[in-house]
Amino acid sequence: MTQSGTHSGTASATTSAALALEPVLATIEKTQAAAVERLAEFLRIPSISTDPAFDADTTRCAEWAAAQLRELGFRAEVVKTIGHPMVLAHHDGPSGQRSGSPRILYYGHYDVQPADPLELWTSPAFEPAIVDGHSYRGKPGKRIVARGAVDDKGQVMTFIEAFRAWHATHGTLPCAVTVMLEGEEESGSKSFEPFLKSHKEKLAADVCVVSDTGMWDIETPAITTRLRGLVYVEVTLHGPSLDLHSGMYGGTLVNPINALAAIVGKLHDADRRVQLKGFYDNVEPLPDAIRAQWAGLAFDEMEFLGEAGVKHPYGEKGTTTMERMWSRPTCDCNGIYGGYTGKGAKTVIPAHATVKLSCRLVANQDPAKVHASIEAFFKDHCPPGCRIEMVSHGMGPAISVPTDSVWLRAAAKALKATFGKEAALIGTGGSIPAVGLMQRELGIDSLLVGFGLDDDHVHSPNEKFELWCYRNGIEAQARMLAEFAATPRA
Ligand code: BES
Ligand code: ZN
Numbered sequence: 001m002t003q004s005g006t007h008s009g010t011a012s013a014t015t016s017a018a019l020a021l022e023p024v025l026a027t028i029e030k031t032q033a034a035a036v037e038r039l040a041e042f043l044r045i046p047s048i049s050t051d052p053a054f055d056a057d058t059t060r061c062a063e064w065a066a067a068q069l070r071e072l073g074f075r076a077e078v079v080k081t082i083g084h085p086m087v088l089a090h091h092d093g094p095s096g097q098r099s100g101s102p103r104i105l106y107y108g109h110y111d112v113q114p115a116d117p118l119e120l121w122t123s124p125a126f127e128p129a130i131v132d133g134h135s136y137r138g139k140p141g142k143r144i145v146a147r148g149a150v151d152d153k154g155q156v157m158t159f160i161e162a163f164r165a166w167h168a169t170h171g172t173l174p175c176a177v178t179v180m181l182e183g184e185e186e187s188g189s190k191s192f193e194p195f196l197k198s199h200k201e202k203l204a205a206d207v208c209v210v211s212d213t214g215m216w217d218i219e220t221p222a223i224t225t226r227l228r229g230l231v232y233v234e235v236t237l238h239g240p241s242l243d244l245h246s247g248m249y250g251g252t253l254v255n256p257i258n259a260l261a262a263i264v265g266k267l268h269d270a271d272r273r274v275q276l277k278g279f280y281d282n283v284e285p286l287p288d289a290i291r292a293q294w295a296g297l298a299f300d301e302m303e304f305l306g307e308a309g310v311k312h313p314y315g316e317k318g319t320t321t322m323e324r325m326w327s328r329p330t331c332d333c334n335g336i337y338g339g340y341t342g343k344g345a346k347t348v349i350p351a352h353a354t355v356k357l358s359c360r361l362v363a364n365q366d367p368a369k370v371h372a373s374i375e376a377f378f379k380d381h382c383p384p385g386c387r388i389e390m391v392s393h394g395m396g397p398a399i400s401v402p403t404d405s406v407w408l409r410a411a412a413k414a415l416k417a418t419f420g421k422e423a424a425l426i427g428t429g430g431s432i433p434a435v436g437l438m439q440r441e442l443g444i445d446s447l448l449v450g451f452g453l454d455d456d457h458v459h460s461p462n463e464k465f466e467l468w469c470y471r472n473g474i475e476a477q478a479r480m481l482a483e484f485a486a487t488p489r490a
Pocket of ligand 1: 151213230428430432
């Protein structure tokens with residue numbers, strides 16, 4: 001054993017039938033190298049869900065994950081959807097388990113973001129590389145670098161590897177488990193809601209463990225209890241009917257890029273507050289209790305920004321960086337294009353210009369209203385003779401999950417046993433549409449336990465997962481399962 005050995009003995013052997021945890025932890029320790037190799041195999045499949053060129057790879061990736069689960073005694077299917085397939089797998093747990101023992105759902109996603117810009121990777125995005133990483137408790141560490149390393153294949157593998165260790169040690173899992181792996185999380189989760197509606201019975205569970213978030217730092221585990229929502233649109237401003245010579249026509253008619261940039265420039269005022277009508281209606285100031293709890297986390301703003309190569313905080317006036325990140329709504333351009341963007345110069349007035357725009361939402365903001373307000377804003381500011389076209393790329397509300405459930409307490413206990421430190425309750429600026437949809441469609445709350453770090457380069461070149469986080473993630477998942485199995489359902 002490494003560090004974990006010093007915190008052993010917290011397994012919940014509360015029933016005579018309980019399966020021992022200690023040998024499971026020993027199995028994890030012995031099989032680390034193989035667990036890394038299996039993760040590397042998963043990472044070699046370029047399951048980029050947004051790009052149709054990778055559709056066959058994305059399906060192959062779902063099949064790979066289903067095959068892993070079948071090896072561990074799951075009944076696993078790759079279910080066709082209107083988009084990418086869903087992996088759905090079920091394990092009954094030990095035979096003769098007591099009535100009232102829980103059923104736990106696990107959610108993760110096997111799809112990844114595109115790897116662009118490819119030239120900024122130090123090794124190819126889908127050829128996982130093991131290189132030096134952060135130290136942990138004074139011991140040097142390695143990291144695995146690849147697209148999807150932490151978001152979310154590495155995190156999915158923390159629970160699959162925990163199941164593997166339970167299966168290898170006891171031939172079963174300590175309680176019933178259902179696994180659902182999505183293939184469209186990074187591209188709008190279009191199929192998710194219809195899938196939930198048509199698989200309600202198979203998905204029945206007491207709680208859903210979602211591993212797609214981060215830790216507080218490499219030593220401090222975390223449970224995320226607040227996620228921001230999202231509205232994502234693409235707005236095109238159409239002007240002349242064709243691209244024109246900028247000498248002949250320049251100054252005589254509207255330039256769609258100039259006009260679009262002017263509208264985008266009006267989205268924020270001088271205090272960086274979003275100018276969409278009704279945007280802040282019902283957005284409440286951070287409750288004092290949460291402000292106090294976050295203050296206790298000792299967030300280092302300059303270190304956080306420094307990891308992104310930035311020296312100056314920037315954002316809505318009168319708020320702190322932490323507030324802006326976890327509890328304030330935003331409106332950001334994600335891409336803007338039009339006209340000539342190739343090498344050299346081409347003198348042209350473009351026929352149209354497009355912006356990809358997203359708003360991160362907080363509690364009480366209605367995504368549909370924000371969507372309508374974006375459309376109204378662009379239409380109201382559209383110059384005469386031009387036309388606005390808006391395409392939606394998905395939306396979902398902000399979510400918070402209960403902080404006082406038996407499942408959260410069970411997870412917190414397992415995290416403390418693994419890391420020797422209390423789990424921090426944190427928010428995140430990111431969104432996981434599945435969490436809100438499962439709450440609404442299945443009535444199931446999520447428990448967001450993740451093992452990423454802020455400097456993991458999520459969605460950026462050189463995405464990585466520290467092998468310490470992977471290893472401790474597997475241990476924490478194995479311990480959590482023991483805790484859950486010993487928790488009677490409400
Ligand atoms: N794993 C992320 C969410 C996340 C990011 C959690 C950072 C914690 C820290 C997830 O895969 C993601 O990127 N979600 C998208 C959702 C969108 C495409 C609907 C996001 O937040 O942009
Ligand atoms: Zn993710």
